[in-house]
Structures are given as C-alpha cells and as structure tokens.
Amino acid sequence: MRVAVAVCLLLIAGCRRAPSFDEQYAAVEKAINSEAAAIDRELASSVPEAAQSPPTD
Template sequence: MGRVLPALLLLLLAACQQEPSFDERYAAAQKKVGTTAAKLETEMVKADSAAAADRKALEAAGRTAPPAAATPTT
C-alpha cells in the first residue's frame, strides 16, 4: 500500500489539468475571429474585383452593366 498511494497521487495529479484562463480563452477566440475576418475580407475583395472586371468587359463590348445595387420596385 505504501507504493500504491504515491503512484495513485501522481496519476491523479497528471489527470487534473488546469483549464485555460479567461485571458487564454479570449486570446484564442480573438485569433479565430481575426482569421475568419481576414478570410471574409479576402473573399469580398476578390468578388469585388471580379464584378469590376465584368462591368469593364460589358462596357468594352458596348453593353451597359446592370446597376450595382438594383432594388426591385413593386
């Protein structure tokens, strides 16, 4: 029993990991949100560039481009 108790205590201590603090969780969430925002920004810039290229191609072909923000009328 003398050898088992210290071994059990070491196992118990190893199994108990401290949860991340608020600051650590906040930093991880902030990093994730920042990464997602950067990806969205990149996608928006690509889409905007593609739309501008489409408008220029239509104008070069002598056709008019549709309005940038067409709103339906009822």
C-alpha cells in the first residue's frame, strides 16, 4: 500500500503543465530568429566587402 502511494506521488510530482500555444510559438520564434542571425553573420563574413556595398551609377 505504501509503495502504491509513493508511486502515485512520484507520478504526480513528475507531471508538468504543457506549454501553451503562445509559449511554444515564442520559443520557436526565438530559435528561428537566432538561427537567422547566425546565418546572416556567416554570410556577411564570407562575402567580400565590395560585394556588400550597393552599386553606384
């Protein structure tokens, strides 16, 4: 009986509230934005300086 109670308490303690849609969206948006920034930094460092400046007419 004590083992069953202990198991139930451990299961209840181990359960967490699932994140809401807004929390999930914010986490994914943050990950995407940081990945995009990393890609932008990588591209900026690999492109020569002359190619980065706009063409002059």
